[in-house]
Amino acid sequence: MKTTRIAYSQRLNVGKYRALAEQARRLGRVRSEVWRRYGSVAGAGLTDRQVRDQWLAEGTHRRFEVLANAWKETVRDAMADITASRESAKAVVRRAVGRHTADPAARRRLLGLLKTNKWSGDAYLARQMRKHWRRGQNHTHNQIVVRADKHHTHVDGNGLLWLAVPGLVRRQLVRIPLNTTVAPRGTLRLILRADRVEVHYQIDAATMKTSQRPCGGATIGVDKGYTEVLTDSDGNHHGARLGRLLTTESDRTKERNRRRAKLRSIANNAARRGDQAKADRISQNNLGSVKRDRQAARHRAQVRTEIFTAVHRVVDKATVVVAEDLTKTFAGRKPLGRDTNRRLAAWTKGVTAEALASVSERRGSALVHVNAAYTSQVCHRCGCLGRRAGDRLHCTVCGVVWQADVNAAINVLQRHGDPDITLRTPHNLVKQIVQTRANRHRSRLPLPDFSPALLSEERIIRKSHPDQV
Structure with missing residues (x-):
């Protein structure tokens, strides 16, 4: 598992910041071109390698006036964003397929076409994807993606850590002073905000102390x-x-x-x-x-x-x-x-x-x-719907006033392994199940408000959990 860390520049030279900002602006044009050409049906099934080969054959890359590694990493990053957008739309279409047909064979066929990006040949899937996958636009003009082997760090005599990244001119690096002593590793994402550079990088979560x-x-x-x-x-x-x-x-x-x-x-x-x-x-x-x-x-x-x-x-x-x-x-x-x-x-x-x-x-x-429906409105002891007032839940059957958040947490715990209320059970069906259980509970208690067992249980709860009542 990976987690993201951020280092910040400190006292960065104005000229360096302007050079990085110009590079980010040009790479923003690269992102815009990728989204314009491949952000819809035309880009389905294409990889960033295929896009890069196509641009090299057409000479498209010459228009942006940036180094090869810079625009190639930007194309890879933009294609990953397009893929994420398409997969998000697919998740919605999968649910629509489940509602559309009850035939297992037809459902498997549609889901198979969706998974292999061959949905454009099916009229129903193409219509659904056009509905839920809208062409995006690029609004990112302040980011630079730097490959892992294209940057390095060093510490000066004052203990200040410097990060060297490629600029617009070949073999001329831009050196950025950082506010940390931990050297960023792997692929870097430089984000320029308010005359400061944010260096985003990922580390292995297993190495963290926590x-x-x-x-x-x-x-x-x-x-x-x-x-x-x-x-x-x-x-x-x-x-x-x-x-x-x-x-x-x-x-x-x-x-x-x-x-x-x-x-x-x-x-x-x-x-x-x-x-x-x-x-x-x-x-x-x-x-x-x-x-x-x-x-x-x-x-x-x-x-x-x-x-x-x-x-x-x-x-x-x-x-x-x-x-x-x-x-x-x-x-x-x-x-x-x-x-x-x-x-x-x-x-x-x-x-x-x-x-x-x-x-x-x-x-x-x-x-x-677990299913969250009515967990904050049901008394965890009798299962009846109560009245919520601020941070208190008033149970009209038990006559007990619970601390609402504690009561909800207990209900959440009781939902674990519930055979009737699953994660996808509709909330209106959950309410029916809750009310049916409450009715059965009340039918077993002839005098719920004055039952000796109930009063004894209430006294025990008040003594053991005074902050919940």
Whole structure:
């Protein structure tokens, strides 16, 4: 398993940055040409080697005025992006094929054509691929891909690490000072942002210190949240700073954008009055993006650190982690305010899912996804649908008030191995199953609110888990 690391340039010479920016601009034209010619049906089944041979035969590569290795690596990278886009469309078409025909032989034939990129000869598959695979466009003009054998590093007398990469002229390298002592290896991706070069490279995840930590031995269910990263079925909360980080950044961004909009309005009014000098001063001194982008990158790094740390703490306890599958969205019935919607828009469910998959794989624990429908609305003890109010779940049958995230984590754990509710069970069928089970449970309890056994169980739970009730 590979993981990406980023090194940054420091105190980079302006002339070097401009030379790299010009090279990235020309390579952006290469990407645009690849997407224009091969980003649709015409590129199906072609490899980057075939594209490169075709360009060499046609002389297309001479138009870009870059070194051979630079444009060839860019073609390879762009063709990989096109392939990823096509495979994403195929995943949607496979589900459509399953709905289209119930004949196993016909389904195997269609899926075989789809897998071997021969779908253009079938009318149904061609129509579906045209519907779901749209021609993309290139908007990347700030990246340079450097092959592993075309760069090297050295350390000067002051202990500063320098990275040498090819420029626009043969045998003239551009040397970049880095802010790290770890030399980047393998294929590099240089991304130019705000007068700074980001050096992206991959390392073997097995060499990381965190990958050497053993996992626990329990089976733990986890619920993903906003105020904290994860809540496990034992009642422990992990990553409690997440909600504060997201809320603070969202509110700060709202206020900053309000002030910037006001300044932009002043600049536009000055330009309309003919005072272009004032408009230019405001744009140059008050509406820049360098500081804003770096603050956003720092915030994203803090959020990722909080999330990955929380996931590591869960894996310290668990050999099997049971989590919700949140790839499907469930529309809420209760309308929320603008501030709440804005803050929830920054909720990084994708980063949490990425961390769970990455950390579990690196440390040898198993990640199991279960159906997320109604896990946050069902009482884990009696199975009845309760009333959710903030971070509390009120069960109208048991009469118990549960901590909502702990209750959801226990429900997630109970979904593991459920014979009736699988990962792909529709949410409306899940609700029917939940209600049927709840009815059976109530039929076995003549006086559920005053049952001595129920009250005794409730007292035990209150004593053993006071934070859940």
